[in-house]
Amino acid sequence: MTLGDWTVHAVESGYLWLDGGSMFGSVPKPLWSRTNPPDERNRIRLAMRCLLLVGHGRRVLVDVGLGDKLSEKLRDIYRVEDTPRLEQSLAALGLAPGDVTDVVLTHLHFDHAGGATARHAEGLRPRLPAARWYVQRRNWENAHAANLRERASYMPENYDALAEAGVLEFWDGPQQPWPGVEILTAEGHTRGQQLVRIEGGGRSVYFVADLIPTAAHVRIPYVMGYDMAAIETMQEKAALLARAVAEGGWICLEHDPETAFARPVAEGEDFGWAERVPASASTLAPSGTHGAG
Numbered sequence: 001m002t003l004g005d006w007t008v009h010a011v012e013s014g015y016l017w018l019d020g021g022s023m024f025g026s027v028p029k030p031l032w033s034r035t036n037p038p039d040e041r042n043r044i045r046l047a048m049r050c051l052l053l054v055g056h057g058r059r060v061l062v063d064v065g066l067g068d069k070l071s072e073k074l075r076d077i078y079r080v081e082d083t084p085r086l087e088q089s090l091a092a093l094g095l096a097p098g099d100v101t102d103v104v105l106t107h108l109h110f111d112h113a114g115g116a117t118a119r120h121a122e123g124l125r126p127r128l129p130a131a132r133w134y135v136q137r138r139n140w141e142n143a144h145a146a147n148l149r150e151r152a153s154y155m156p157e158n159y160d161a162l163a164e165a166g167v168l169e170f171w172d173g174p175q176q177p178w179p180g181v182e183i184l185t186a187e188g189h190t191r192g193q194q195l196v197r198i199e200g201g202g203r204s205v206y207f208v209a210d211l212i213p214t215a216a217h218v219r220i221p222y223v224m225g226y227d228m229a230a231i232e233t234m235q236e237k238a239a240l241l242a243r244a245v246a247e248g249g250w251i252c253l254e255h256d257p258e259t260a261f262a263r264p265v266a267e268g269e270d271f272g273w274a275e276r277v278p279a280s281a282s283t284l285a286p287s288g289t290h291g292a293g
């Protein structure tokens with residue numbers, strides 16, 4: 001997908017399976033299981049899709065998947081699928097890990113930031129060796145004073161080594177770090193989550209992380225049980241979707257196993273999708289023949 005000076009690629013980094021009830025909060029199972037069928041342990045399959053922005057002399061990655069440091073026990077609990085790895089997906093685009101110049105971490109939950117560090121003989125090191133990393137200060141502070149409900153999702157081994165290596169920068173609130181790139185904040189899922197909007201050539205794409213994790217979550221009341229503040233999520237989601245609809249923008253869905261990008265449309269007081277780009281198509285034709293915008 002091309003937006004002015006930016007080319008945008010979906011970059012897959014494997015899958016994990018999370019409890020379907022937790023993913024859909026108060027939505028009854030007969031509804032969510034139609035689109036997201038659970039396995040024998042009631043888990044649904046979720047992608048860990050990253051977004052790569054190439055332009056202005058930069059190669060910017062948004063989120064990095066869960067990486068390869070999880071224990072066997074947690075790999076079983078989350079039914080982790082390693083294929084494709086982030087390195088494989090970058091290689092398919094002709095990039096080595098050292099080619100990534102910047103990484104925006106939407107938030108520090110393990111399925112978004114676990115891939116930020118890797119174990120080496122000398123200890124934990126940033127996994128993308130040339131990158132600078134960006135997180136909201138509020139989320140960093142939240143991760144280091146994690147409440148009991150979120151504590152299992154915040155693992156210091158995933159991000160403390162970034163600060164120790166001197167490659168982590170903190171952002172306070174909305175930013176415009178590069179031409180056509182806007183950082184938005186959303187507080188309902190976790191405190192200090194940040195989202196990315198890319199604009200160019202009359203088109204826009206939003207990377208919405210856990211604000212709209214799968215295609216089914218386009219419905220305003222479809223809020224994850226994991227969220228800290230359901231009402232805030234609903235307000236933030238409605239505002240973002242209204243803005244995207246008004247400009248004909250696209251949404252990149254980080255966790256949807258089937259759909260990589262979709263274009264929202266208003267449906268009465270709620271929202272739906274006008275158009276979807278399957279994950280396989282976006283992988284095969286990342287430079288965008290999908291007629292976005």
Ligand SMILES: [Zn+2]
Pocket residue numbers: 107109112189190210
């Ligand atoms: Zn999260």
